[in-house]
Amino acid sequence: MNDSAxxxxxxxxxxxxxSGLLALGFKETRKHRLFSRLGYLMxxxxxxSATVLALKTQxxxxxxxxxxxxxxxxxxxxxxxxxxxxxxxxxxALTLMYGIFFSPISSxxxxxxxGPAMRIHVASAIIGQSFAVVACGIxxxxxxxxxxxxxxxxxxxxxxxxxxxxxxxxxxxALWIGFAFISLGLVSGALYFxxxxxxxxxxxxxxxxxxxxxxxxxLSILALKGILSYRPQRVARLSLIGFALLAVSWFxxxxxxxxxxx
Amino acid sequence: xxxTQIKSMSDQQPFLFFCVGNNHRTAPIxxxxxxxxxxxxxxAVLATAAQRFSLRELAVLSTCNRCEVFGVLAGDHxxxxxxxxxxxxxxxxxxxxxxxxxxxxxxxxxxxxxxxDAIRHTFKVASSLDSLVPGETQITGQFKDAMNLAKSSGTxxxxxxRLSQAxxxxxxxxxxxxxxxxxxxxxxxxxxxxxKRASSDLSxxxxxxxxxxxxxxVAAEYIATYKPRSLAIANRSRQKAFELxxxxxxxxxxxxxxxxxxxxxxxxxxxxxxxxxxxxDTAMVQKAVEERSDKPLFLIDIALPxxxxxxxxxxxxxxxxxxxxxxxxxxxxxxxxxxxxxQATDILTSGVESFAEWLTHREVAxxxxxxxxxxSDLITREAAKTFSKDIFANxxxxxxEAIEGFVEAVSSRVTGDIAQSLKKASPExxxxxxxxxxxxxxxxxxx
Numbered sequence: 001m002n003d004s005a006x007x008x009x010x011x012x013x014x015x016x017x018x019s020g021l022l023a024l025g026f027k028e029t030r031k032h033r034l035f036s037r038l039g040y041l042m043x044x045x046x047x048x049s050a051t052v053l054a055l056k057t058q059x060x061x062x063x064x065x066x067x068x069x070x071x072x073x074x075x076x077x078x079x080x081x082x083x084x085x086x087x088x089x090x091x092x093a094l095t096l097m098y099g100i101f102f103s104p105i106s107s108x109x110x111x112x113x114x115g116p117a118m119r120i121h122v123a124s125a126i127i128g129q130s131f132a133v134v135a136c137g138i139x140x141x142x143x144x145x146x147x148x149x150x151x152x153x154x155x156x157x158x159x160x161x162x163x164x165x166x167x168x169x170x171x172x173x174a175l176w177i178g179f180a181f182i183s184l185g186l187v188s189g190a191l192y193f194x195x196x197x198x199x200x201x202x203x204x205x206x207x208x209x210x211x212x213x214x215x216x217x218x219l220s221i222l223a224l225k226g227i228l229s230y231r232p233q234r235v236a237r238l239s240l241i242g243f244a245l246l247a248v249s250w251f252x253x254x255x256x257x258x259x260x261x262x
Numbered sequence: 263x264x265x266t267q268i269k270s271m272s273d274q275q276p277f278l279f280f281c282v283g284n285n286h287r288t289a290p291i292x293x294x295x296x297x298x299x300x301x302x303x304x305x306a307v308l309a310t311a312a313q314r315f316s317l318r319e320l321a322v323l324s325t326c327n328r329c330e331v332f333g334v335l336a337g338d339h340x341x342x343x344x345x346x347x348x349x350x351x352x353x354x355x356x357x358x359x360x361x362x363x364x365x366x367x368x369x370x371x372x373x374x375x376x377x378x379d380a381i382r383h384t385f386k387v388a389s390s391l392d393s394l395v396p397g398e399t400q401i402t403g404q405f406k407d408a409m410n411l412a413k414s415s416g417t418x419x420x421x422x423x424r425l426s427q428a429x430x431x432x433x434x435x436x437x438x439x440x441x442x443x444x445x446x447x448x449x450x451x452x453x454x455x456x457x458k459r460a461s462s463d464l465s466x467x468x469x470x471x472x473x474x475x476x477x478x479x480v481a482a483e484y485i486a487t488y489k490p491r492s493l494a495i496a497n498r499s500r501q502k503a504f505e506l507x508x509x510x511x512x513x514x515x516x517x518x519x520x521x522x523x524x525x526x527x528x529x530x531x532x533x534x535x536x537x538x539x540x541x542x543d544t545a546m547v548q549k550a551v552e553e554r555s556d557k558p559l560f561l562i563d564i565a566l567p568x569x570x571x572x573x574x575x576x577x578x579x580x581x582x583x584x585x586x587x588x589x590x591x592x593x594x595x596x597x598x599x600x601x602x603x604x605q606a607t608d609i610l611t612s613g614v615e616s617f618a619e620w621l622t623h624r625e626v627a628x629x630x631x632x633x634x635x636x637x638s639d640l641i642t643r644e645a646a647k648t649f650s651k652d653i654f655a656n657x658x659x660x661x662x663e664a665i666e667g668f669v670e671a672v673s674s675r676v677t678g679d680i681a682q683s684l685k686k687a688s689p690e691x692x693x694x695x696x697x698x699x700x701x702x703x704x705x706x707x708x709x
Contacts, residue, residue: 080462145459149459149581150575150581152575152582152583152587154456154459154583154587154590154591155589155590155593157459157590162462163458163459163460163461163462164459164460164461164558164581165460165461165466165467165529165557165558166461166462168556168557168558225556229556231556231578231579232556232558233578233579235556
């Protein structure tokens, strides 16, 4: 078993365990708080392992998984949204599974030496998409909290659950960060394409479709929020529905079309 | 049970402590709201109700968490259980409480406690162990006010006096010797803590407090410690709102006319007035929400009767909570004070036991002395008869003293055993023993 295989197994195992621990740690008892702490520890272990794996293999699925990890960790430190890991950990685990089973390391999609401009393009696109995952996680938390507050089911809410304003702010910022990065990714990709330095063996169409879809998703949510003054409840719902549609299109691109977007 | 039957019970001996009512554990806020009685209503009700049912003593405690009638009634437990529902219904009927009339059918949403259960409950209420927020201090003052109202209405007697004094002494003991009241705990504090669901950093929020009474003051003081972005106090009397902002050293004061504008500006509204009508309605909140950005609006109504119309909860961007919703916030605090609560319960049990002991002693002391006197009279009478007989004519003084001593020792032993049994018995058992003594000796040994 080579190093990459070891790291991929360690990462996958860490995020599968994290998913379980964070789901168990949702309740407010001493035992469940211990599960949460162990979950966060495993998340960090998984993040380090996935990052090493991504840097070693340069495979876009691992780069994406690692970007989601770091976006989640940023949300912990900046917005104190540790609980968002309960949503992103299974997504990361699924991405790693895809990387292991469907995107072999022997055929990496971004390992070509494309120069710094292309690297900026790839990094921007991946960071933008990873913030889409985080935004979706925040939306899910927001919708759940909103429902509990409206129904006055306060006993179901853990004491450590983030406040609704904090979730609204975090969602807005996550959407804007994601939009900025995905825009940068699209612009840099377009420029790269226009100067004609894309290797002929690279099929860029799936990536373009996927990136444009994500960009449109961001744009429509931000436009509805900014221009039509959509309330946070509707923004969160749109964010969640949009992300679900994107996920479906992603799987469509993988399995229906003969392309692999990541 | 009709008034005549209850009166006839009251003419009998002995007396029984009772408590009838509903509280936050047994009735939701909408029900409690319909049973709420203002101090003026209570003053008007007490004398009439006590007279109607020939009750020895009567007091009414009505707060946001309970409306309970305490008193002293003659009769046994079973009869009292039925009588108490009638008394409770009559209190509301005399007070002109029309909403409560809806409940004057089965099942009547009240609990009825008599004897030791009523005593224990009174201790729990006065010590705030039965409060929504155990350890809060407001109930002790409200309990004292209820007793003072009874005093001024002439329905406060020695038994309620002794009970309330014992209950308040136990409350003080609990407060002094446990950690239960060390932390800032009250409904107002719980309301402010609930606002942390709006934002974890309260200094970023704009607060509006409606009312300038005790609960509003406690909430405002607690909020001020967080240095909020803004704090506005709106009250019917603008002068009182001004006095509160002066006391706090921060905040703006407004009259209730400014409410629509103030709600649009606020992130958290805490309402705690004694207004009998709703002050905030759906249209007001809907309009306020439309004027706001995408920040959530929390409305926390800690008044009873409520100040904010329940239909405000239907406004999608507003989150409405009332006193009952604060329970989860309180439960979080209780988890941290589990040990203190156990300690407080132990002190309460000891206080109740002491009171029950005093009560039993008070009831049985005359029975014991009457028994002793009866035995002594019996011995004197029978000794005189016996020693007058010829066969005892030649007894020496020593022999006579020895016989008298023996008889007195037997008498003392019997009286002592009776006293022990009575002291160990509950008030109800003591009454049974007294009645048995009466039937055995056929003498007037009072129960």
